[in-house]
Amino acid sequence: MKLIFDEAGGGVGRTIHVGETPHVDLETFIATVETLEPSRVAHPIVTCRSYWEKKDDRGLKLLKERDIVCELCVKSNLLTRAVKDLNEYGRIIRTLDDFGIKYTFSTDAPSLQVTSLAEELLLLLQSNAATEEQVLRALKTADECSFLPKPHTPTAKT
Secondary structure: OHHHHHHHOOOOOOEEEOOOOOOOOHHHHHHHHHHHOOOEEEOOHHHHHHHHHHOOOHHHHHHHHOOOEEEEOHHHHHHOOOOOOHHHHHHHHHHHHHOOOOEEEOOOOHHHHOOOHHHHHHHHHHOOOOOHHHHHHHHHHHHHOOOOOOOOOOOOOO
């Protein structure tokens, strides 16, 4: 994967999926992030669990120091049982907030999981796993950190 990322160069946004399952430990998470140098990490659940269970904040600090945006895929994480329930999801969101780590909400496979981003956001809000302020901040982060180029605004002629 590193060879592919290196070949693509720095002008291409990099998202990696690492840390979702209990089969990926914090050492693997850290090594993957340090090697691939992503802009985003999807499913950084191992970083939160390592902090909660072992007081090991290295993964969270790495995300913060490198200004990596986390992609949180609510329904996917619940369906795969990577996250136990919406209470645990709320704890993940609060932990990222505590460390000042940026995050967005995403869908992994909307057609397979029969969901949409709107449904996932409603689920978070209705279950109190996320506040309106957290959702709005995540949407702003998604806009600011998009891999798409910003539209060109022509300057006014004088």
